[in-house]
Amino acid sequence: MAEQATGPVGKAGDRPERLRVFLVDDHAMFRAGVRAELGVHVEVVGEAGTVTEAVSRIAATLPDVVLLDVHMPDGGGRAVLDAMRRTHPQVRFLALSVSDAAEDVIGLIRAGARGYVTKTISPDELAAAVRRVAEGDAVFSPRLAGFVLDAFAARPDAPVADPELDQLTNREREVLRLLARGYAYKEIAKELYISIKTVETHVSNVLRKLQMSNRYELSRWAADRRLV
Amino acid sequence: MSTATQPPRLYRAPEHRMAAGVAAGIAEHLGISVVRVRIAFMVLMGLSGLGLLLYAAFWAVVPLRPGDNAVPARRDLARLLPFVAIGLVVLMIQMAVFDSVGAAGTAGWLVAIIAVGAGVIWHQSAPERRRRWGESLPVPWLGAVVEESDRRAFVLRFIGGGVLVAVGIIGVAAVYSPVQNFDAVVNGIIFALVGLAGVGVVAAPVLWRTYNQLRSEREGRIREQERAELAAMVHDQVLHTLALIQRNAADVTTVQRLARGQERSLRNWLYRPTASPNERLAAALEQAAAEVEDTFAITVEAVVVGDRETDERVGALVAAAREALVNAARHAGVRTVSLYAEVEPEQVSVFVRDRGKGFDPDTVGDHRHGVRGSIIGRMKRHGGRAEIRSEPGEGTEVRLILPITGDQATAERDR
Numbered sequence: 001m002a003e004q005a006t007g008p009v010g011k012a013g014d015r016p017e018r019l020r021v022f023l024v025d026d027h028a029m030f031r032a033g034v035r036a037e038l039g040v041h042v043e044v045v046g047e048a049g050t051v052t053e054a055v056s057r058i059a060a061t062l063p064d065v066v067l068l069d070v071h072m073p074d075g076g077g078r079a080v081l082d083a084m085r086r087t088h089p090q091v092r093f094l095a096l097s098v099s100d101a102a103e104d105v106i107g108l109i110r111a112g113a114r115g116y117v118t119k120t121i122s123p124d125e126l127a128a129a130v131r132r133v134a135e136g137d138a139v140f141s142p143r144l145a146g147f148v149l150d151a152f153a154a155r156p157d158a159p160v161a162d163p164e165l166d167q168l169t170n171r172e173r174e175v176l177r178l179l180a181r182g183y184a185y186k187e188i189a190k191e192l193y194i195s196i197k198t199v200e201t202h203v204s205n206v207l208r209k210l211q212m213s214n215r216y217e218l219s220r221w222a223a224d225r226r227l228v
Numbered sequence: 229m230s231t232a233t234q235p236p237r238l239y240r241a242p243e244h245r246m247a248a249g250v251a252a253g254i255a256e257h258l259g260i261s262v263v264r265v266r267i268a269f270m271v272l273m274g275l276s277g278l279g280l281l282l283y284a285a286f287w288a289v290v291p292l293r294p295g296d297n298a299v300p301a302r303r304d305l306a307r308l309l310p311f312v313a314i315g316l317v318v319l320m321i322q323m324a325v326f327d328s329v330g331a332a333g334t335a336g337w338l339v340a341i342i343a344v345g346a347g348v349i350w351h352q353s354a355p356e357r358r359r360r361w362g363e364s365l366p367v368p369w370l371g372a373v374v375e376e377s378d379r380r381a382f383v384l385r386f387i388g389g390g391v392l393v394a395v396g397i398i399g400v401a402a403v404y405s406p407v408q409n410f411d412a413v414v415n416g417i418i419f420a421l422v423g424l425a426g427v428g429v430v431a432a433p434v435l436w437r438t439y440n441q442l443r444s445e446r447e448g449r450i451r452e453q454e455r456a457e458l459a460a461m462v463h464d465q466v467l468h469t470l471a472l473i474q475r476n477a478a479d480v481t482t483v484q485r486l487a488r489g490q491e492r493s494l495r496n497w498l499y500r501p502t503a504s505p506n507e508r509l510a511a512a513l514e515q516a517a518a519e520v521e522d523t524f525a526i527t528v529e530a531v532v533v534g535d536r537e538t539d540e541r542v543g544a545l546v547a548a549a550r551e552a553l554v555n556a557a558r559h560a561g562v563r564t565v566s567l568y569a570e571v572e573p574e575q576v577s578v579f580v581r582d583r584g585k586g587f588d589p590d591t592v593g594d595h596r597h598g599v600r601g602s603i604i605g606r607m608k609r610h611g612g613r614a615e616i617r618s619e620p621g622e623g624t625e626v627r628l629i630l631p632i633t634g635d636q637a638t639a640e641r642d643r
């Protein structure tokens with residue numbers, strides 16, 4: 001549905017199914033590189049190098065997917081997400097960072113990013129990730145799945161405020177494990193004898209739980225690993 | 229002693245000194261005989277001890293002549309004695325003639341004692357530290373009081389401060405109670421304390437500013453140190469890697485290997501708490517992955533969930549995982565291999581997966597016997613199991629599972 005949101009800002013005459021992507025990164029060189037790589041697959045409607053610029057330009061261009069750098073001056077991707085999530089829920093964010101530190105990954109996902117990939121990703125994989133995010137899926141790299149499993153690791157002694165909300169089901173855990181082992185969605189579906197759609201649902205649920213899980217448990221997890 | 233371009237400055241002369249080289253320095257500066265200067269000091273002693281007061285003041289203020297690194301000649305204390313004797317005699321004559329030293333004389337003595345104390349603190353401190361006080365503090369003397377320094381200086385300061393306070397109180401009592409009026413003494417002390425408080429209020433901003441300056445200086449030093457450490461690391465590793473990459477620009481494999489190794493090292497430096505591969509499972513697996521990356525120029529995506537201490541069996545698991553990685557790197561013909569390990573309360577599992585050629589496990593040739601030995605056999609020997617799932621065209625996955633028995637489960641808890 002978001003694909004139809006082509007406004008007057010986009011290049012007229014473009015095929016309507018071209019995804020509209022916005023780049024936020026404080027390194028102009030990197031933006032140029034991504035633009036060159038992604039330009040084949042999607043339409044890059046704008047780019048920004050600072051948080052304030054990003055907030056105003058994204059609001060003006062209304063892209064389908066924002067590729068968001070994590071570490072920038074004055075707040076980084078987290079600040080952009082905090083500013084945009086409430087006012088523009090239709091815009092989806094995919095974090096694209098050089099950092100794969102657990103606190104960055106978990107922090108961005110909790111702030112509302114739909115996925116997290118590192119900058120070493122190949123152009124084709126990045127294009128696929130953008131498409132998946134635009135379609136409403138979450139993009140979980142094996143590493144991200146590992147962090148999530150770690151964050152929700154079964155702790156019999158940990159007090160759980162709302163078990164329905166905070167715990168992963170066994171099925172979700174299975175899906176995450178296979179993701180962490182490097183399986184693609186369709187391979188997971190085959191392995192678990194479920195449909196790809198079900199795999200996607202499980203992954204979306206994990207993402208939702210990650211965003212909503214109580215702060216106490218995650219901060220405890222971070223403190224255990226000397227991350228904060 | 230001084231060049232033509234510089235006006236002659238007054239220095240204390242270390243080579244002819246008896247007490248502190250003041251007289252010798254003045255004599256040298258004025259171009260007259262040392263003995264005359266000393267006699268002048270002795271005569272001035274008669275004026276309520278003014279000679280000693282002047283000597284102490286000169287000592288505290290006038291610096292030792294720089295550049296004379298030679299060890300100063302040993303003081304001849306015997307030669308000092310006559311002068312001390314003469315000084316005492318002068319003082320006694322003065323007391324005998326005028327019957328008392330008087331209030332002015334007492335004040336003079338107090339000032340002399342204070343000047344001597346300050347001079348001791350000043351001259352005992354190291355020259356380098358003195359220079360720093362001079363740069364960072366509006367009043368260099370403050371440094372001797374404010375600075376946290378070694379034990380000797382602390383003792384000196386403690387004694388000096390105590391003496392000053394005691395002398396001050398005794399002095400107030402002696403000066404203001406000539407007729408055994410105790411109330412007057414108490415009042416005098418109270419006024420002295422009020423005066424001290426006033427000095428404290430006046431000096432407070434200076435002290436506060438000094439404290440802030442010191443703190444910002446220390447912070448600056450720490451920042452500088454961190455920057456230097458980072459610069460050293462960037463220089464030693466990153467710049468050298470970049471230079472190598474420029475030289476090997478045509479060789480894609482080498483460039484990728486260099487870039488990957490450098491990336492890993494930077495990441496470890498930035499994000500990872502350091503752990504010894506001999507002690508923790510996660511560190512051991514990551515080290516094995518790094519070795520395979522470097523040797524075979526592939527990428528190993530390592531994800532480890534949980535951690536535990538290593539022992540002999542876990543070591544075997546790591547070795548088997550390493551062998552699986554090597555096989556994938558060698559035979560699968562892919563650029564990326566996944567390694568996933570998970571530590572659970574009842575078992576440790578490791579999965580090595582590639583999306584390469586794959587093979588039919590039932591038709592494994594003889595050359596694969598080594599693999600069977602070093603993966604399947606090794607896992608069996610240590611009470612675990614290994615499965616190899618592979619289909620031609622679909623890639624290969626090696627699953628290594630090591631159960632943890634009851635007594636080992638406690639070791640796993642402390643992750």
